[in-house]
Amino acid sequence: MLEIKNLHANIEGKEILKGIDLIVKPGEVHAIMGPNGSGKSTLASVLAGRDIFEVTDGSVSFLGKDILDLPPEDRARMGMFLGFQYPVEIPGVSMVNFMKAAINEHRKYNNLDPLSASDFLKLMREKKEIVEITSTLTNRSVNEGFSGGEKKKNEIFQMAMLDPKLAILDETDSGLDIDALRIVASGVNKLRTQHNATIVITHYQRLLDHIVPDFVHVLYKGRIVKSSGKELALELEEKGYEWIKEQY
Amino acid sequence: MSVENDKILTEVTQNEYKYGFTTSIETELIPKGINEDVVRLISAKKEEPEWMLEFRLKAYRHWLTMKMPKWPHLKLPEIDFQDVIYYAAPRKKPKYDSIDEVDPELIDTFNRLGIPLDEQKHLAGVAVDAVMDSVSVKTTFRETLAELGIIFCSFSEAVKEHPDLVKKYMGSVVPYTDNFFATLNSAVFSDGSFCYIPKGVRCPMELSTYFRINAANTGQFERTLIVASDDSYVSYLEGCTAPMRDENQLHAAIVEIIAHDNAEVKYSTVQNWYPGDKNGKGGIYNFVTKRGICKGDNSKISWTQVETGSAITWKYPSCILKGNNTTSEFYSVAVTNNHQQADTGTKMIHIGKNSKSTIISKGISAGLSQNSYRGLVKVLKSADGARNFTQCDSMLLGDKCGAHTFPYLEIDNESAIIEHEATTSKIGEDQIFYCNQRGLDTENAIGLIINGYAKEVLNKLPMEFAVEAQKLLQISLEGSVG
Ligand SMILES: Nc1ncnc2c1ncn2[C@@H]1O[C@H](COP(=O)(O)OP(=O)(O)O)[C@@H](O)[C@H]1O
Ligand SMILES: [Mg+2]
Numbered sequence: 001m002l003e004i005k006n007l008h009a010n011i012e013g014k015e016i017l018k019g020i021d022l023i024v025k026p027g028e029v030h031a032i033m034g035p036n037g038s039g040k041s042t043l044a045s046v047l048a049g050r051d052i053f054e055v056t057d058g059s060v061s062f063l064g065k066d067i068l069d070l071p072p073e074d075r076a077r078m079g080m081f082l083g084f085q086y087p088v089e090i091p092g093v094s095m096v097n098f099m100k101a102a103i104n105e106h107r108k109y110n111n112l113d114p115l116s117a118s119d120f121l122k123l124m125r126e127k128k129e130i131v132e133i134t135s136t137l138t139n140r141s142v143n144e145g146f147s148g149g150e151k152k153k154n155e156i157f158q159m160a161m162l163d164p165k166l167a168i169l170d171e172t173d174s175g176l177d178i179d180a181l182r183i184v185a186s187g188v189n190k191l192r193t194q195h196n197a198t199i200v201i202t203h204y205q206r207l208l209d210h211i212v213p214d215f216v217h218v219l220y221k222g223r224i225v226k227s228s229g230k231e232l233a234l235e236l237e238e239k240g241y242e243w244i245k246e247q248y
Numbered sequence: 249m250s251v252e253n254d255k256i257l258t259e260v261t262q263n264e265y266k267y268g269f270t271t272s273i274e275t276e277l278i279p280k281g282i283n284e285d286v287v288r289l290i291s292a293k294k295e296e297p298e299w300m301l302e303f304r305l306k307a308y309r310h311w312l313t314m315k316m317p318k319w320p321h322l323k324l325p326e327i328d329f330q331d332v333i334y335y336a337a338p339r340k341k342p343k344y345d346s347i348d349e350v351d352p353e354l355i356d357t358f359n360r361l362g363i364p365l366d367e368q369k370h371l372a373g374v375a376v377d378a379v380m381d382s383v384s385v386k387t388t389f390r391e392t393l394a395e396l397g398i399i400f401c402s403f404s405e406a407v408k409e410h411p412d413l414v415k416k417y418m419g420s421v422v423p424y425t426d427n428f429f430a431t432l433n434s435a436v437f438s439d440g441s442f443c444y445i446p447k448g449v450r451c452p453m454e455l456s457t458y459f460r461i462n463a464a465n466t467g468q469f470e471r472t473l474i475v476a477s478d479d480s481y482v483s484y485l486e487g488c489t490a491p492m493r494d495e496n497q498l499h500a501a502i503v504e505i506i507a508h509d510n511a512e513v514k515y516s517t518v519q520n521w522y523p524g525d526k527n528g529k530g531g532i533y534n535f536v537t538k539r540g541i542c543k544g545d546n547s548k549i550s551w552t553q554v555e556t557g558s559a560i561t562w563k564y565p566s567c568i569l570k571g572n573n574t575t576s577e578f579y580s581v582a583v584t585n586n587h588q589q590a591d592t593g594t595k596m597i598h599i600g601k602n603s604k605s606t607i608i609s610k611g612i613s614a615g616l617s618q619n620s621y622r623g624l625v626k627v628l629k630s631a632d633g634a635r636n637f638t639q640c641d642s643m644l645l646g647d648k649c650g651a652h653t654f655p656y657l658e659i660d661n662e663s664a665i666i667e668h669e670a671t672t673s674k675i676g677e678d679q680i681f682y683c684n685q686r687g688l689d690t691e692n693a694i695g696l697i698i699n700g701y702a703k704e705v706l707n708k709l710p711m712e713f714a715v716e717a718q719k720l721l722q723i724s725l726e727g728s729v730g
C-alpha cells in the first residue's frame with residue numbers, strides 16, 4: 001500500500017524529516033506518536049504532496065506507484081486522504097458544493113460519470129450518519145465558524161465521503177471531548193476494511209483505546225526512533241516522552 | 249504564498265477571450281472626429297426631432313469647456329477624441345419587425361454570444377434588446393410586454409414614439425452637464441434601451457439589453473432610461489462584449505433609472521468588454537455614468553454588477569434616495585487581471601427620511617492589475633434616520649497587483665447610522681492545498697474559492713446570469729494561478 005524509504009524533507013532550507021522508513025499494508029492501522037515539533041505533520045504533508053516542503057532524498061510509493069512527482073490532487077484521487085490537524089476555512093463555499101466537486105474529480109480520475117444530484121444527496125445522508133454530523137454543518141461553508149470539534153468531525157465526514165485507500169489522520173483527536181472522540185473513533189472504525197489502511201497521528205494514548213493500532217511508531221527529531229505493537233502507546237502514556245528524548 | 253505559487257502566479261493568462269470574434273457585416277460609418285456637424289449628422293441619421301438635436305448641441309458645447317477627470321486611481325492614457333468614429337451602424341435596415349428581416353450574419357453573431365434573437369428559441373422569461381455598435385438590432389417580446397402597457401424598445405424609437413416620456417425623464421438623473429463622459433455621451437449617444445413600466449405592473453420577465461461593439465475604431469455611446477411608475481417592479485439585465493482588437497476602444501454610456509412611489513428596479517450588469525491582451529494591448533476604455541433616483545416614497549433601486557472586462561473601468565452606479573423610506577443596494581464584484589485597471593464603486597445620496605443603503609463590494613485583483621473601490625455615502629440634513637452599511641472586501645492573487653479603497657463620508661445628520669467594514673485577503677496556500685488534497689486541481693480550487701468569496705453578490709443576480717457569471721469569474725482569472 002505505502003512504502004516510504006529514507007525520506008528526507010526540508011522547509012525553508014531546514015531539514016525536518018531526516019530519513020523516514022515505513023511500510024503500511026492493506027488492513028493495517030499504524031499510530032505515529034511523538035512530542036510536538038517532531039515532524040509528524042510534516043510527514044503527513046509531504047506524503048500528501050504539499051509543495052512548501054522540499055523532498056531532498058528517499059522515495060515514497062503508494063499502490064505500487066512512485067508518487068513524489070505527482071501533484072497533490074492526483075495522490076488524493078488515487079485514494080490518499082489527509083485529515084488535517086488544522087482544517088482551513090473556505091468562506092462562501094458550501095460543504096455540499098465542495099464535496100460534490102471533490103467526489104466528481106475522484107470519479108473522473110477513475111473514468112466514472114459524475115454522480116447524479118440525487119445519488120450524491122443520498123451518499124451525503126448515508127455518510128452523515130456515520131459521523132453523527134448534522135445538516136446544519138453540511139449546509140454551511142467549509143469549516144467556516146466551526147468549533148474545533150466540528151472541524152475534526154467534518155474531516156472524518158469527508159473521509160467517509162471519499163472512501164480512501166489510505167487515510168492519514170493528523171491529531172484528529174486533539175481538542176475533542178470524550179463524546180466527540182468516541183464518535184470520531186467509531187466513524188474511523190466503521191470505515192475500516194481489509195483493503196484500506198489508516199495512519200493515526202496522535203499525541204495521546206486515549207484515542208488508541210478506541211482505534212486499536214497494529215503498530216505504534218515514535219517519531220522524534222525527524223526520525224522514527226522506536227516501532228512496536230500497541231503496548232508501546234501505553235508505555236508512552238505512563239512514562240511520557242522524556243525517556244525517548246534522553247535516549248535520542 | 250510559497251515561492252512555487254508565486255512562480256505559478258507569474259505565468260499569467262493563457263486565458264482566451266471567448267467573445268473576441270468579429271462579424272463581417274457591412275457597416276455604415278461616419279468620418280472620424282467630433283464637431284457640431286458630426287453631432288448634427290448623428291441626429292440626422294437617426295431622424296431625430298429638433299428638441300433632441302438641441303439637447304445634443306447644448307451638451308456638445310458644454311463638453312468643449314470640460315476636461316477629462318484626473319481623480320480616479322487610474323493611469324489614464326491620452327485619448328484623442330478626434331480619432332474616434334462616433335457612429336457606426338449595420339448598413340441594412342436599422343430596425344427589423346420580424347426575425348426574417350434581420351441579416352443572418354447578425355443573427356449568427358448574437359447566437360454565438362448566446363443571445364438568440366428568435367423569440368421561439370429564446371430563454372424563457374427574458375426579453376432582449378440587442379444593440380450592435382450604434383444601433384438597436386432587435387427587441388424581442390415587445391408585443392407580449394405591450395399587452396401589459398410596458399414599453400421596451402430602443403432609445404431611438406422612444407424618441408420618436410414616446411417623446412413626452414423621453415423629454416420628461418432624459419437628463420433628469422444624469423444632467424447633460426454631469427461629468428466629462430456623460431456630457432460627451434449626451435452629445436453623441438447612438439442608441440440604447442428605453443423601458444417604461446406603468447403603474448401597478450410587475451414586469452413578468454427579465455428585460456435585458458445586450459451591447460456588442462463590432463466595428464473597429466468606433467466608440468460606443470449608448471443610453472438607457474428606465475422609468476418605473478408607482479407600485480411597479482422590473483428586473484433589468486445588461487451584458488456587453490466586444491471583439492479582440494489591438495487598439496483601444498472607447499465606451500461611454502449613461503444609464504438613468506427613476507423609481508416612483510413603492511416601485512422597485514433591479515439592475516444587473518455582467519460587463520465583459522474585451523480587456524486587452526496579457527501585455528495590456530487593446531481593450532475597451534469603459535467610462536460609464538449610471539445613476540438612479542428613488543424619487544417616490546418606499547421605492548427601491550438595486551445595482552448588481554459583475555465587472556470582468558475592459559482595459560479601464562471607471563464606473564460608479566449610484567442612487568439618490570430622495571423619497572422617505574427608500575432603499576438602495578449596490579452589490580459589486582470587480583475582477584482585474586493582467587494590466588487591467590478598475591476604479592469602481594458607488595455613491596449613495598440620502599435625502600429622504602429613514603432611507604437605507606447597503607454597499608457590498610468585492611474586488612479581486614490578479615496579475616499586474618489595479619483595482620480600486622471608491623464610494624461616497626452622503627447624508628443630507630433632511631435624512632433623519634438614514635442608514636448605510638458598507639462592506640468592502642479586496643482579494644489579491646499574487647503580489648504584483650494592487651487593491652485600494654477610497655471611502656468618502658459626508659454626514660450632515662446626527663441621527664444617521666453609518667457602518668463600514670473592510671477586509672483584504674489573499675487566497676492562502678493552505679486553502680489551495682486543502683482543496684488539492686480533496687482532489688481539486690489548483691485552477692479549480694481558485695475558481696471555487698473566488699466564487700465563494702463573491703457569493704453574496706452572485707446570489708443577487710437573476711438565475712440565468714448567475715451561472716454565466718460564475719464561469720466568467722473563473723475564466724477571467726484562468727492562468728493567473730497554476
Ligand atoms: N510551514 C512551516 N514553516 C516553517 N517551519 C515549519 C513549518 N511547518 C513545520 N515547521 C517546522 O517543522 C518542525 C516539525 O513540525 P511539525 O511537523 O508540525 O511537527 P509535529 O506535527 O510533530 O508537531 C517544527 O520545528 C516546525 O517549526
Ligand atoms: Mg502536528
